[in-house]
Amino acid sequence: QVRVSIKRAKNNQNGRAQIVCLHASKDRSRPCPVQILSEFKTSRPPNAQAFLCHFDGSHLTQYQVQSMIKRGSAALGLKERITSHSLRIGGATTAWLRQWPEEAIKAGGRWKSSAYRRYIRVPGTAGGGEANSLTLM
Numbered sequence: 001q002v003r004v005s006i007k008r009a010k011n012n013q014n015g016r017a018q019i020v021c022l023h024a025s026k027d028r029s030r031p032c033p034v035q036i037l038s039e040f041k042t043s044r045p046p047n048a049q050a051f052l053c054h055f056d057g058s059h060l061t062q063y064q065v066q067s068m069i070k071r072g073s074a075a076l077g078l079k080e081r082i083t084s085h086s087l088r089i090g091g092a093t094t095a096w097l098r099q100w101p102e103e104a105i106k107a108g109g110r111w112k113s114s115a116y117r118r119y120i121r122v123p124g125t126a127g128g129g130e131a132n133s134l135t136l137m
Contacts (some may be wrong), residue, residue: 002037004051006110018110092119 002022025032047057052065060068066084073082088109095105105116 002034020108020110089119089121092116093121096120097122 001024004020004022005017006020007017022033022037024034044051044053045055045057049057050059052060054060062084069082069084069086092105092109095108100108102114102116106112106114109116109119
């Protein structure tokens with residue numbers, strides 16, 4: 001398992017760190033986040049101030065992270081627009097499809113309310129097969 005401490009985020013401005021746990025993949029046909037992050041950690045500069053950083057250890061800006069996601073998705077040949085927000089959508093949808101309990105989904109995305117429901121997309125529902133928000137009762 002890898003524990004990621006998020007010190008500040010849009011929904012957490014008070015500086016109290018939130019911990020997100022990533023678990024090793026049991027399916028060898030899928031990438032393992034623990035292994036990937038362990039390898040990534042060894043390539044970072046020793047004076048790094050942030051997890052994602054420049055070679056000199058300084059922070060990346062939000063614009064730079066978004067640019068990396070955009071370039072990465074283009075390099076993979078993805079035609080749809082991928083943003084940093086897409087990662088929240090993908091995480092919530094994957095957790096819901098894997099039947100995680102509501103509290104686990106909320107904790108994983110650092111939601112305190114049922115707002116996470118607006119992030120869940122289910123392919124093939126109404127709208128001609130496009131991914132749509134899921135309405136949960």
